[in-house]
Amino acid sequence: MTLVVRHSDGEWQLACGEHDHPADCGDFEVVGLNHLTDRQQNLAQIGDLEPGWLAEWEQGEWTRCRHDD
Template sequence: MTVAKAAPYAMSETQQICDKATAGSAQLRMSAGQRELSRMINLVGYTFPENQTLIVCTHVWDGSPVLLFSHHSDGDIQLLCGEHGHSPADALVVGLAEISGHLHLMQDIPTVDPGYRAVRSRIGGGWSIRGAGD
């Protein structure tokens, strides 16, 4: 697998695919009252309900490292490998509880405020926090 070199972030094919999947994920969400009954999970300095939906590329789902973490201003989150050339089939909409067994692998992701993303070029590399429009 080739990992993309850290470069100025532009709206990539992966981001466009994930944005479309994120828009569809609203249908999977429960009402605010039902969310309050959910177990809460800590991730990137925030606490989310375990039924929070997120976008995960298939590469990360299969074990590739998270090199791009996005926290949208609407609260949606994405865990991506940072590669280019993804297709819609590479985007999975899952519940946070489904990845809770892998959260220990994401402990080094810094706090990412809504509307920002964290990017790194490799495992162990430093994270760069960027605004959504950067």
């Protein structure tokens, strides 16, 4: 995952950051967070992401900014 959004309602959205998905999001899947953190341990670094913020993995670190959803 290279893009993580914590929406203002508290919901999480994790994405690979690529733009090659179909417009209907037909290839998106719901998965348990523990499955992702087992495979990508750097996700634990953003477990405290506040609602209304996003984090993007760039050049080996997470950068955070407000997300306007």
